[in-house]
Amino acid sequence: MLRFLLLFLPIAGLSQHLVTPTDAYVKNRWEARWIGPKEGSFQFGVHHFRKTFTLQSKPHQFVIHLSADNRYRLFVNGTYVTDGPQISDSRHWRFESLDIASLLKPGENLIAVQVVNFGEAAPVYMMGKRAALIVQGEDSIAAQINTNQTWKYFLNKGIEPSIFKPGDPNLFYQYYAAGPLDIVKGNQFPWDWEKPAYNDSSWTSASPSETGAPFGVVGYGDATWELIPRSIPLMERTYQSYGVIRRSNGFSKSMNRIPVTIPANTTCSILVDQQQLTSAFPELIVSGGSGSKIKVTYAEALFEDIRNKGHRDSIHNRSIHGVFDWFIPDGGQARVFTTLTYRTFRYVQLDITTTHDPLVIEKLGCWFTAYPFEKQAAFGSNDKSLSKIFDIGWHTARLCAYETYMDCPYWERLQYIGDTRIQTLVSYYVSGDDRLARNSLEQFYWSLTYDGLTYSRYPSSLAQYIPNYSLVWITMIHDYFMYRNDPEFVEKFLPGIQRVLDHFEQYMTPDNMMKEQPYWDFLDHTFPTHKIIEESYFKKLTSNSLFYAYTLSLAAELFNNFNKPELAQKYSMRSQQLKGSVKRQCWEANRQLYSDTPDKKHFSMHSNILALLCGMVPREEQAEFVKRIVENKSITRTTLYFDFYLGRAMNLAQAGDQYFQLLNQWKELLDLGLTTFPEGVSRSECHAWSASPNFEMLATFAGIQPQTPGFKKVLVRPQLQALQRVTGKIPHWAGELSVEFEKKGNQLMGNVTLPPTISGRLEWNGKVVELKSGSNVIRVE
Secondary structure (H helix, E strand, O other): OOOOOOOOOOOOOOHHHHHHOOOOOHOOOOOOOOEEEEOOOOOOOEEEEEEEEEEOOOOOEEEEEEEEEEEEEEEEOOEEEEEEEOOOOOEEEEEEEEHHHHHOOEEEEEEEEEEOOHHHHHHOOOOOOOOOEEEEOOOHHHHOOOOOOOEEEEEEEEEEEEEEOOOOOHHOOOOOOOOOOEEEEEEHHOOHHHHHHOOOOOEOOEEEEEEOEOOOHHHHOOOOOOOEEEOOOEEEEEEEOHHHHEEEEEOOOOOOOOOEEEEOOOEEEEEEEEEEEEEEEEEEEEEOOOOOOOEEEEEEEOOEEEEEEEOOOOOOOOOOOOOOOEEEEEOOOOOEEOOOOOOOEEEEEEEEEEEOOEEEEEEEEEEOOOOOOOOOOOEEOOOOHHHHHHHHHHHHHHOOEEEEOOOOOOOOOOEEEEHHHHHHHHHHHHHOHHHHHHHHHHHHHOOOOOOOOOOOOOOOOOOOOOOHHHHHHHHHHHHHHHHHOOOHHOOOOHHHHHHHHHHHHHHEEOOOOOOOOOOOOOOOOOOOOHHHHHHHOOOOOOHHHHHHHHHHHHHHOOOOOOHOOHHHHHHHHHHHHHHHHHHHEEEEEOOOOOOOOOOOEEEEEEHHHHHHOOOOHHHHHHHHHHHHHHHHHHHOOOOOOOHHHHHHHHOOOOOHHHHHHHHHHHHHHHHOOOOOOOOOOOOOOOHHHHHHHHHHHHOOOOOOOOOOOOOEEEEEEEOOOOOOOOEEEEEEOOOOEEEEEEEOOOOOEEEEEEOOEEEEEEEOOOOEEEEEEEEEEEEOH
């Protein structure tokens, strides 16, 4: 099936409203008070607030600072501005500082805010307390909008939650944690409530409580929310028209476009194919249809069953299953139905039932939303399918990034450390924007518990611990240390790194291997940690030993760089002890592999990948070692998640031909019609850990990687065993870094362009070429 270009109509200037707050609102209590309902603030509720104020003239600047719990949607004089606040926890509750002057006028003006508190239906990533709103004006003129009892308040009874719990049969009993969907009842909805002409005379006064308290200056220690400024830009908001109507039922003749009139007393359905997965706020505009019901179901793909989706373009003998909203029109004209949170979908099905009143569907579309990453990198080669992998990988990464990174946009929307490490590397190489990465590193630090474990995912109202993910957090800090030039930011994490590393010492055996860890001892979906331990006499794990050793080595580099030689030596020695013990107890000479335990019953790719990353394989044997573990079908295989570590091992072994072969599984995913890359199991169609080739193809085929911390020197080591031509470009923090290579026999020709002040070296077949800033012509035999 041909793919059609979606119509994009950007909303201009949303991010232009965001400003940096002055110290007065970061270091001092605010005059504004949190306001909310008089009762029911802990339950699900959609709350509307309005404040009318007068200006003598149009202001040059009008800065407001605002936040809400759980989420707000801001309108100024009827114009949408943004959703917020940036997702966080109550000790670090974010507020936005916005200059709304361009939306104001002389005379009467209106600020209208919708606040939703999800209550018992809240998604797992939400860590709010109760329904509340705060708005603080920057100066004496703007202060007239400070939240207090003069704000008008209304409880919207026209929206109820449609709750999907883990194991819901509508979702084939899969785990779902992304929060409720909506039941919108048009006859109880306050239509046009956000517009100046709306009559709010029947609304009550808002109920004020405590004043706003910035983090660390709470006065008497009584702050429900400790406020800190937003650290990332506002989210992208871009209009997408509906895709292609693929199927319709219940119509007297074929229906293939919108607008369309649904006759009275009709039951029908319309299946729309957006033609690629998207994350967006749906927008359905209808007229008439009093008493009708519209069920809107969202799906990443159509199903024969949960494990047999087939080609994603095919609709033959396939049905839709997924989460759904209910929109119930009241019969009014041009009613705009949208949702409280965004939806993720490729397919949308409208199931419509009308009664006595015909329903006109005037318009169907959606507002795409995601973190506003911009693609600055490029990758090309003589294998065109790699460019397609690069493009789809980037689309995957974009859909898995909002106000935090997330594992998947449809099912969970949780920022897991294991996923996030891969996502940050993709961000560094493809966009150069590290703000969301910095946010994630800080948030994982905030989750660190008294005993030295981070949450496995954060923000999260439900504590979950995957011990190895605490180690992954440390590797993320080391990644930032290598790829970004900000040592001051890295240094503040050193105390937390020490706490985590010392926590893991308790799992070491007297002979320096690691036991099974408590909670969820996860390494990869295919790696059966508990089963291996149950079947082991020695109860020791190569995987845990080497992941700890790998992390200790990276941490030792950090402590050494920041002039803490005693800690560097301590962690380096501990790493060596672990590796030495594994080598003595788990090396199987006959198979030329490391076993998963000293019993030598179980073997996996995972343990051997970690052995290579730990430097336990001589340099001259590494390429053959990689080939051995990849070709051995009798050992436990990796999934798309741990293939990131396999890719890192292949890069270290300079086995570019093996990495080229590894990408065959991504090519097979392209053959299924996927427009994003999946989790690797049967559930999520969009999982950012599977976007790792966007980083690794540039690092391995184009050969671009840091030679020294802070990427101050560059190592270019192209691995073209399976390719003839490669071009690559990344947004280095000092400027653009690009390469162009062509291989002819053993000869490498091309060009390397380094940013100003940046130098480096190129390695090719054992030869070294020193690189200077600017253009470098390459010709190496």
